[in-house]
Amino acid sequence: MTVQELPGAGASHRPTPPPAWRPRTDAAPLLPDAEPYRVLGTDAADRLDPALMRRCYAELVRGRRYNAQATALTKQGRLAVYPSTVGQEACEIAAAMVLEEQDWLFPSYRDTLAAVARGLDPVQALTLLRGDWHTGYDPREHRIAPLSTPLATQLPHAVGLAHAARLRGDDVVALAMVGDGGTSEGDFHEALNFAAVWQAPVVFLVQNNGFAISVPLAKQTAAPTLAHKAVGYGMPGRLVDGNDIAAMHEVLTEAVRRARAGGGPTLIEAVTYRMEAHTNADDATRYRGDAEVEAWKAHDPIDLLERELTARGILDEAGITAARDEAEAMAASLRDGMNADPVVDPMDLFAHVYAEQTDRLREQAAMLRAELEAEDQA
Amino acid sequence: MTVQELPGAGASHRPTPPPAWRPRTDAAPLLPDAEPYRVLGTDAADRLDPALMRRCYAELVRGRRYNAQATALTKQGRLAVYPSTVGQEACEIAAAMVLEEQDWLFPSYRDTLAAVARGLDPVQALTLLRGDWHTGYDPREHRIAPLSTPLATQLPHAVGLAHAARLRGDDVVALAMVGDGGTSEGDFHEALNFAAVWQAPVVFLVQNNGFAISVPLAKQTAAPTLAHKAVGYGMPGRLVDGNDIAAMHEVLTEAVRRARAGGGPTLIEAVTYRMEAHTNADDATRYRGDAEVEAWKAHDPIDLLERELTARGILDEAGITAARDEAEAMAASLRDGMNADPVVDPMDLFAHVYAEQTDRLREQAAMLRAELEAEDQA
Amino acid sequence: MTTVAAKSAKTGAKPATMAQALTRAMRDAMAEDPTVHVMGEDVGTLGGVFRITDGLAKEFGEDRCTDTPLAEAGILGTAVGMAMYGLRPVVEMQFDAFAYPAFEQLLSHVAKMRNRTRGAMPLPITIRVPYGGGIGGVEHHCDSSEAYYVATPGLTVVTPATVEDAYGLLRASIASDDPVVFLEPKRLYWSKSDWSPQAPAAVPGIGKALVRRTGTSATLITYGPSLPVCLEAAEAAREEGWDLEVVDLRSLVPFDEETVVQSVRRTGRAVVVHEAGGFGGPGAEIAARVTERCFHHLEAPVLRVTGFDIPYPPPMLEKYYLPGVERILDAVARLQWEN
Amino acid sequence: MTTVAAKSAKTGAKPATMAQALTRAMRDAMAEDPTVHVMGEDVGTLGGVFRITDGLAKEFGEDRCTDTPLAEAGILGTAVGMAMYGLRPVVEMQFDAFAYPAFEQLLSHVAKMRNRTRGAMPLPITIRVPYGGGIGGVEHHCDSSEAYYVATPGLTVVTPATVEDAYGLLRASIASDDPVVFLEPKRLYWSKSDWSPQAPAAVPGIGKALVRRTGTSATLITYGPSLPVCLEAAEAAREEGWDLEVVDLRSLVPFDEETVVQSVRRTGRAVVVHEAGGFGGPGAEIAARVTERCFHHLEAPVLRVTGFDIPYPPPMLEKYYLPGVERILDAVARLQWEN
Numbered sequence A, B: 001m002t003v004q005e006l007p008g009a010g011a012s013h014r015p016t017p018p019p020a021w022r023p024r025t026d027a028a029p030l031l032p033d034a035e036p037y038r039v040l041g042t043d044a045a046d047r048l049d050p051a052l053m054r055r056c057y058a059e060l061v062r063g064r065r066y067n068a069q070a071t072a073l074t075k076q077g078r079l080a081v082y083p084s085t086v087g088q089e090a091c092e093i094a095a096a097m098v099l100e101e102q103d104w105l106f107p108s109y110r111d112t113l114a115a116v117a118r119g120l121d122p123v124q125a126l127t128l129l130r131g132d133w134h135t136g137y138d139p140r141e142h143r144i145a146p147l148s149t150p151l152a153t154q155l156p157h158a159v160g161l162a163h164a165a166r167l168r169g170d171d172v173v174a175l176a177m178v179g180d181g182g183t184s185e186g187d188f189h190e191a192l193n194f195a196a197v198w199q200a201p202v203v204f205l206v207q208n209n210g211f212a213i214s215v216p217l218a219k220q221t222a223a224p225t226l227a228h229k230a231v232g233y234g235m236p237g238r239l240v241d242g243n244d245i246a247a248m249h250e251v252l253t254e255a256v257r258r259a260r261a262g263g264g265p266t267l268i269e270a271v272t273y274r275m276e277a278h279t280n281a282d283d284a285t286r287y288r289g290d291a292e293v294e295a296w297k298a299h300d301p302i303d304l305l306e307r308e309l310t311a312r313g314i315l316d317e318a319g320i321t322a323a324r325d326e327a328e329a330m331a332a333s334l335r336d337g338m339n340a341d342p343v344v345d346p347m348d349l350f351a352h353v354y355a356e357q358t359d360r361l362r363e364q365a366a367m368l369r370a371e372l373e374a375e376d377q378a
Numbered sequence C, D: 001m002t003t004v005a006a007k008s009a010k011t012g013a014k015p016a017t018m019a020q021a022l023t024r025a026m027r028d029a030m031a032e033d034p035t036v037h038v039m040g041e042d043v044g045t046l047g048g049v050f051r052i053t054d055g056l057a058k059e060f061g062e063d064r065c066t067d068t069p070l071a072e073a074g075i076l077g078t079a080v081g082m083a084m085y086g087l088r089p090v091v092e093m094q095f096d097a098f099a100y101p102a103f104e105q106l107l108s109h110v111a112k113m114r115n116r117t118r119g120a121m122p123l124p125i126t127i128r129v130p131y132g133g134g135i136g137g138v139e140h141h142c143d144s145s146e147a148y149y150v151a152t153p154g155l156t157v158v159t160p161a162t163v164e165d166a167y168g169l170l171r172a173s174i175a176s177d178d179p180v181v182f183l184e185p186k187r188l189y190w191s192k193s194d195w196s197p198q199a200p201a202a203v204p205g206i207g208k209a210l211v212r213r214t215g216t217s218a219t220l221i222t223y224g225p226s227l228p229v230c231l232e233a234a235e236a237a238r239e240e241g242w243d244l245e246v247v248d249l250r251s252l253v254p255f256d257e258e259t260v261v262q263s264v265r266r267t268g269r270a271v272v273v274h275e276a277g278g279f280g281g282p283g284a285e286i287a288a289r290v291t292e293r294c295f296h297h298l299e300a301p302v303l304r305v306t307g308f309d310i311p312y313p314p315p316m317l318e319k320y321y322l323p324g325v326e327r328i329l330d331a332v333a334r335l336q337w338e339n
C-alpha cells in the first residue's frame, strides 16, 4: 500500500481504535478500601446481632482452647506437629460459620480449627498431624476438602468444585483458605483467574498473618495489600481486620451471598497475626522480636469481642463462664480421643492406591503380610 | 484473662490496630490509564522526533517484509513453522529499539522479529523454526535469551538475570515479552512478584494480540485490562496502543529508564492484534470472523505511522521507497540464507548434554557413528 | 465405575484414523454420561490443535467442552475440584512438555487423592497427552515423558497403538474411577485402519497386553508409537531367519507382566523398544522385571532399543534419534545366537 | 569449571553431623567464589527449616543468601536467569514434594539449556532437595523423587550418604558447570562422624561410586539413606554365612557402571536397595544395565529391595514401608544359593 492509495492520506487524522481495546470492566469497584474494614470498636458495632455475637464468642473461646490443647498434645507426643492458629481464631471461625450445610470448605494445612468449627470431630481433623493416616475424614460427608499441605494447590480445587456445582445447577459455594505466603504460588494466580473467567461461586480467604514460616510479608510481596491482587483478575478485593470477628463475619457473609447469587468470586485479605511459632517445631525468636508480638496482643480477637460485648451488655460473666466450660469439655474430649492409641493396619498401605489392586501391589501386600506373620511368630 | 482484668473494660473503646496492617504503598499511581496511551493521530504527535520516527518507519517496513518472507519460506518447506507478527510489528520493533547494547531481551517463541530488530541475523533467529538446532545464536553474544516456547517461562529468567546484574553493580535492564495467553500461567505471576519484591530492573511487555491460538481474551481473563495485573504486585501498569510505534517507544523508553534508575519493574500491556493465523499451520477462520480483522486493518501500525509522518512532511516518497528497498534487500538475503541447506551433524546430538560426555553417551554416540558408517558403506 | 455399554452393532467398518477414533470415543462417552466434561486449551471452538476434540463443543455446548485459560496447573487443578464434585473431566494437555506445569497437581493430588482419603474421594480424571516425536516438531513438542508417569503410584498409564485401541482404551480410561494418563502417540494420529465406530468390538479393559504377532525366536516388547516399527522390524527379520513375537503393552501401569513373561519364557530372548530415553525409562523396569521372572529361560540379557539419553533433537536430527527397524534388528542380532 | 582448592590441612577431626558438613560446604564455596548465591524459602534469617543454611546470611549478607517469596518455579526460574548472567545459584527446595511446582523450569530449561544453546549457555545451578522418609514427616514431606530426576537428560543427580561426602559432593556440585540435583537424605542430617571441615581430604569428583565394604558372596548396590541400612544388613548377613559387598553409588547420574559391574562380576549376585518406589525407580535401570553387562556372571537375577509402589505412608506406618535389614536379608536369601 502506498501513501497515495490511502484514503485521507496527507491530512492529520484521528484513527478510531477498534472496539476490542477498551477496558472490559471498571476497575474502581474492585479496589479494596484503604484500611481494613472493622466493626468492633466502631460505630458499626451498634448494629451487632447479639445472638450471633454470643455464638461467635463461644466459638472463639473454644477455638483458643482447641489451640492450647493441640499444642499440649504435641508435647505429650500425641501429635507429630501442630501449626497453631492462636491469634487467628476469628478468621478460622468466621470462615466456618458463614457456610451453609451444602457449601464446601477448602482448608490449608493450618486450618484444622476451621474444619472443627464447621463441625468436624477434632480427632478426625488432627489425624494428618497425628500420623495414623493422611486425611482423617470423608471429605464428601463433611464437605471439607482434605487439609492441603502443598501451598495454594487447594485453590484450583475449590474453583473446579464450585464451577462443577454451578454447571449442575446446585446451590453450592466454595470457600478456600490460604496464607499470605501461599499467594506467591502460581496456583494462587491460576485459581483466581479461572474463578473470575468462569464466574465461579468461590470465596478466597487469605489470612495474612504476617509470616510464611520466617519470611515476613515485606519479602513476600510489594503489593499495596494482598487484596489488591483481586483487581488483576477482575474480582472485588476486600481488606478486613482478621481479628475482628464481627467484621470478618460480615465481609465473608457478603462475599458468600454474592457468590451464591451468581455474582462471581471475591478475594478477601484478613489482616491478622500468628501469635505463636510456625509450628511447635519452629523457633520464632530467630526471626521476630517481642515488640511486634506485644503490639498484636493488644489486638487479640477474643479480647476485642469480649470488651465490645461486655461493654454493651451482650455478654456477662455467666456467658463467659459458660463459653469456657464448653471449651473445657471439648478439650477434655479431644484429650481423651487423642490419648487412645489409634489402631493402624499396615495392610491399609495397599488398600487405596487403585480402585482394583494391581497384581504388583497384591504381591507386595503378600510380602508384607508374610513379614508380619513371621514377626508375630518370633 | 477475665473481663475484670482488662484495662478499660466496660467502656466503649477504639482499639488501635498494629502498624503492620496499613497498606504498604499507594495503589493509585500503579493503576493504568483508562484507555491505551496513543501518540499518533493525537496532539502528542507534535513532539515527535523526526529522525527517530524515520528509523521506526524503516524498521516497521522491514519487519512487515520479514514476516512476509518467513511465511513464504514455510510454503517452500524451508521453515517447519512460522508464527507471524503481522500487525504486531510496532511492539516487536519498539521492544528492540529501546534497549542499550548491554541490556537483555527475553523473547517468546513468536518474537523472532524483535530479535532481528535488535540486530540478530534473521537466519539465526529462525534456526529454531527451520529445525537444524534449537537456539541458533549465542545468547550471551547478543544478549538475547533463547526463544521461549513454554509460555511465560522466560519471565522469571529475565527477573533473575536483571537481579543478578544489579547485584553485581552492572547497568543492565531486561525486557521480557509475553502474550496475553501467557499471562494466565503461574510463571507470569511468580516472575512479576519476584521482580517487584527485588525491585529488579525488568520491563514486562505483554502483547495483547487478542488471541491465544483460538482462545479470545474474554476467555482468558476477566480483568479490566491486563495492565491492571500490575497493581497486585506493587508495580506500575501501563496500557498502550501497541500499533502506535511512537506511543510504544515512549512508554517502553520510560519504563526502561525507570528500571535503569533503580525504580523497579513495570508491566506494559500493548493492545494490538494478530492479523494472520496463529501460525501457518493454523486456520483462523475456525474461530474468528472477517469483520474483526477488517476493523483492525484500519489501525495498521505501518499505515498509522506513514500517515502521520507524510502529513507532517517527515516522510516523503523517497523515504518510503528507501525503506522498501532496504526491506527487499533484507528479504533477499534472508531467502538466500534459508535456501542454503543447513549442514547438520548427527554427532552434535551428544555434544552438549553435559560439560563432559558421560560414558553412557559416549557409548551411544559410538553406536550412532557405527550406524552412519555402515550406511555410508551401503 | 461407569458402565461402558457396547453400542448397537452396525456392520460396515470404514477406514478411520486414530484421531477420528479418539474423537469418537469422547463423543460417545459424553453422550452416554452427562458427567463427562472435556477441557483444555483450544479444545472448544477450534477442536484442539490436533482436532481431536473437533465437534464436541458444538454438539455438547461449551460447558461440556471448555476452552480454558492458558494454565496447565489450573486446568488440572480445577479438574480435580470438578472430579471431587462427581464429574469425570477429560483434560487435554496440548503437548507433552506442556503437561509439566501441572506436575505438582498430578503428583501431589491427582495420583494420591484416593489414597489420602482412604478411598473416599477417587478422582476419575483422564489426562490426554499427545506424546513422542516423528512429526518434525520443534523443541518441547516431542517429549516422551512416560517415565515420570510410570514412577508415580496411583496413576494408570495407558497408550494405544491402533485405531481400535484408541477408541476402546480411551473409553475405558474415561470410565475408570482412577486417574488415567492417556498417552496419544501423535505420529499415529493419522494412521488408518478399517474400523467401525458404531460397533467397537468390545471395549477392552485396561491392563491387558496383546501379542500383535506371534513368533518363536525372540520377543519385542513395545507400546504406542513404536508398535508399527516393531511390526515392520519383525517382517524384516524374517529375511535374517528370525521369527519375532511382538507384544503391545497398551498400558504401562498396570503392566501386564503375565503376557510378557509367558512370551519371553517361550522365546527365551527379548528386546524392549520405546522412543523415550533409555536411562531410567520404562524399558528399564520391563527388562529388570522380565529378567527377574524369566532368568532361567533367558538365552541372553534383555536388551533395550530406545531413544538416546539426550534432550529430544531438533526436527532435522530426529531421524537419528528415533528407534528404527535397523536398530531393532541390530539388537536382535546381539541376542547371543551363537550360544 | 571453578577450581575447588583443597583448604590448608589442619589436623584434628571432630565429630560433625551431615547437616554441619553441608553448611560448611556452602560456606566455603561462598567464601571462595563470590558468584555463589544461596536462595530459597526461609534460607536467610532462619537458616532453613533444617538449619542447613544457618549463618550464611549473617556472614555473606542477604544478597548472597536470600529469603525468596514462596514460589518454587519462581525460585528456580530466577536462578536460571542468575546463572545466565554468570552466577552460581544454590537453590534450596524445602522438601522433596515441594520441588514439583518447579518441574517445568527444571525439565524444559534447567536440564536442556546447555543443549539448546550448543553449549553457549550452561547453567551451573545446584538444586538441594532434602528427600526421603524415616523422620515421621506427614504427607508430601517424605517423597523419594529421584526417578523423575534420573529420567531427565542434562541433570546430574548426586546423593551423599556420609558426612565426608556431604561436604565433598556438595562442593563438587556447586563447582560443576552443569545443573546438579543434590539429594540430601534427611534422615541422615543428624548422622555423625569424625571429620575435619578444614581439611576435606580431597573433594571427590562426581561420578565415582565407592565400595564401602568388600565382600565375596553378593553385592548390595545402594545410595543415600539406604547405605547405613545396607552396611547393617551386611554385618547381620555374616551370621548367615554371607559376605556382602556394599557399593555406594554417590551419584545416580552419571551412574558409575564400571565400579558396579566389576563388583557384580566378582560376586555373581546383586541386590539393589533404595527407598524410592520400585516400579520405574532407579533400581530398575541399575538392575537392567547390570544384567546386560554381567549376564554370564550372574548366578541369579538382580533383585531389588525398594519402597512399595504406593504413595509414601503416614508417619505411623512408615516403618512398614522403609526397606530394612530383614527385607534385604530376605532378598539375599532369594539369590538362588542352592544352585
Ligand SMILES: Cc1ncc(C[n+]2csc(CCOP(=O)(O)OP(=O)(O)O)c2C)c(N)n1
Pocket: A110, A149, A150, A151, A178, A179, A180, A181, A182, A183, A209, A211, A212, A213, A274, A278, D041, D070, D094, D098, D101
Ligand atoms: C508448595 C509448598 N512449598 C513449601 C511448603 C513448605 N511450607 C509449609 S508452610 C510454609 C509457609 C506458609 O506460609 P503462609 O502461606 O503465609 O501460611 P501460614 O503458615 O502463615 O499459615 C512453607 C513454606 C509447602 N508446604 N508447600
Ligand SMILES: Cc1ncc(C[n+]2csc(CCOP(=O)(O)OP(=O)(O)O)c2C)c(N)n1
Pocket: B110, B149, B150, B151, B178, B179, B180, B181, B182, B183, B209, B211, B212, B213, B274, B278, C041, C070, C094, C098, C101
Ligand atoms: C506452557 C505452554 N502451554 C501451552 C503451549 C502451546 N501454545 C503455544 S502458543 C499458545 C498460545 C499463546 O498465546 P499468547 O500467549 O497470547 O501468545 P501469542 O501466540 O498470541 O503470541 C499455546 C497455547 C505452550 N507453548 N506452552
Ligand SMILES: [Mg+2]
Pocket: A179, A180, A181, A207, A208, A209, A210, A211, A212, A213
Ligand atoms: Mg502466613
Ligand SMILES: [Mg+2]
Pocket: B179, B180, B181, B207, B208, B209, B210, B211, B212, B213
Ligand atoms: Mg496472544
